[in-house]
Amino acid sequence: MAQERVMLEITGMTCGHCVAAVKKSLCAVPGVGEVEVTLSPPRARVSYDPSKATPETLTKATAEEGYPSSAVAGR
Numbered sequence: 446m447a448q449e450r451v452m453l454e455i456t457g458m459t460c461g462h463c464v465a466a467v468k469k470s471l472c473a474v475p476g477v478g479e480v481e482v483t484l485s486p487p488r489a490r491v492s493y494d495p496s497k498a499t500p501e502t503l504t505k506a507t508a509e510e511g512y513p514s515s516a517v518a519g520r
């Protein structure tokens with residue numbers, strides 16, 4: 446199964462706890478594979494199964510956790 450990748454720019458992260466919370470919210474989305482979150486720059490690199498997840502479901506998940514995000518680039 447083909448995996449898509451997207452880079453998300455996250456707002457509101459201030460420490461390692463936030464990084465962990467964002468990572469957890471993304472990992473909980475069905476179809477998500479690898480998740481790598483960094484505080485500086487505040488970004489998440491996510492691989493996902495496009496038949497189950499979309500960049501919109503990913504940004505929605507982080508926003509619901511309290512960290513609004515937007516997709517900045519594919520691959």
Ligand SMILES: [Cu+2]
Nearest residue numbers: 459460462463
């Ligand atoms: Cu924090």
